[in-house]
Amino acid sequence: MALNACELEIDLFCRGMRIPDDVSLDGARGISRTRAGLGSGLEIVLPTGTWMKPEVWVNVPVVETFARQSPYVLSGSPRGGYLLTNQQTRDAYPVRIPREPSWYGRQTSRDIPMSQIGVLQGTYLGIYVNMVCTFWNYSPALNCRFCTTGQNVGENEAADKAVSDVIETCWAAKEESGVSFVHLNGGFQGTRGIQFTEPYIKAIKEEVGMLVGVQLAPEKDFSRYDRLIDLGVDHLSFCVEFWNPTWFAELCPGKEKMLGQKLFLDAMEYCAKRMPKGAVSGELIAGLEPLDDTLTAIDYIADCGAFPTVCVFRPTVGADLEATPPPGYADMRRVMTHVYEACRRNWIPIGAAPNIEVSIVVNPDDAALLAPRTAGFWTYEAYRRAARAVAAPLFAWRTRARARRFPGVGGGGAPTSPTSKRESAAA
Numbered sequence: 001m002a003l004n005a006c007e008l009e010i011d012l013f014c015r016g017m018r019i020p021d022d023v024s025l026d027g028a029r030g031i032s033r034t035r036a037g038l039g040s041g042l043e044i045v046l047p048t049g050t051w052m053k054p055e056v057w058v059n060v061p062v063v064e065t066f067a068r069q070s071p072y073v074l075s076g077s078p079r080g081g082y083l084l085t086n087q088q089t090r091d092a093y094p095v096r097i098p099r100e101p102s103w104y105g106r107q108t109s110r111d112i113p114m115s116q117i118g119v120l121q122g123t124y125l126g127i128y129v130n131m132v133c134t135f136w137n138y139s140p141a142l143n144c145r146f147c148t149t150g151q152n153v154g155e156n157e158a159a160d161k162a163v164s165d166v167i168e169t170c171w172a173a174k175e176e177s178g179v180s181f182v183h184l185n186g187g188f189q190g191t192r193g194i195q196f197t198e199p200y201i202k203a204i205k206e207e208v209g210m211l212v213g214v215q216l217a218p219e220k221d222f223s224r225y226d227r228l229i230d231l232g233v234d235h236l237s238f239c240v241e242f243w244n245p246t247w248f249a250e251l252c253p254g255k256e257k258m259l260g261q262k263l264f265l266d267a268m269e270y271c272a273k274r275m276p277k278g279a280v281s282g283e284l285i286a287g288l289e290p291l292d293d294t295l296t297a298i299d300y301i302a303d304c305g306a307f308p309t310v311c312v313f314r315p316t317v318g319a320d321l322e323a324t325p326p327p328g329y330a331d332m333r334r335v336m337t338h339v340y341e342a343c344r345r346n347w348i349p350i351g352a353a354p355n356i357e358v359s360i361v362v363n364p365d366d367a368a369l370l371a372p373r374t375a376g377f378w379t380y381e382a383y384r385r386a387a388r389a390v391a392a393p394l395f396a397w398r399t400r401a402r403a404r405r406f407p408g409v410g411g412g413g414a415p416t417s418p419t420s421k422r423e424s425a426a427a
């Protein structure tokens, strides 16, 4: 039987996809390995055929070794559309391949390509703002074993991103791609990471007007989170990664040595109490530690009022775990079903924020497509719809630019605006 869109999303994360040489990807978003390396696949969009969620976005692994054995093969063309066929089952799925935004080809006023400042991963903009995570500077390195940030920052993306670079890229993404959410991350920076992001948050809120998420290694002084909340940050996420302490220590040696697993949980809980329900998330990687530990972590995170975002382990090229096989579909389907159930049990309003589709994880609301259609399911779905409607004016207010700097946002003159620069060059 053919898979539904969320099942297909999970299977693609586990098995990848093959792209024959004669299939043209003209105009598609390029395959770019930035940040931790998870976006190293091809972005595709799966229609769901349901009103609950019309589309699911997936960053499908295509360059990793395991993807070369995938039964999924892409066919079609930019003009005629694309089809994804499972050559074992003969099931075929129409898919859409999103186009690369025109601003990827432009430069900031400091002459840095915008695609080296931020990338779209689904419908949100991801920007690694800090200097390279310092776990990579130790000898021997203390980097997380699944991560490739140390190889990407300064290579595939700019190492030094000025506030103006970030603002101009955010503005282009908002104006031209309709992006409403920017996610800033930066790995471990000692006690300076959170403070470092403050001018970026302030400038994005004032000059562009977007929802802003921040993901950094936790810091012991929790008043720093209060400052971020005061600045208007909309989302805070904590990379818990693993629940099992042995796996955490083994696979995240820097986090274990410098911070300890408990600090991640404490910081997440603190912020979940300070922010609205569903504004905080705990990030997990599924497919390495025992499955029951991942399920326990999901329950813990949701019980705190945060939502779990679970990434299917991807053995990215160049990572220490490059040769470790990805997990199997059945286990990952069980994990994602559990995510939805944990959110439902805790009345977390997943999917309430507008236009945020993350392609590198299975979004908790994607997993609604996995849930049994019980009375509890329909009640929760009705609650989520109501939450979306009630929250819409609030999100509209939070995505307004507080100061009018850029043309198109309200005038006031913006000599460094990317559009004004391009237009004057054309003239």
Ligand code: SF4
Residues within 6 Å of the ligand: 036, 133, 134, 135, 136, 142, 143, 144, 147, 148, 149, 186, 187, 188, 217
């Ligand atoms: S904290 Fe770990 S996952 Fe995050 S950037 Fe550093 S090495 Fe990578």
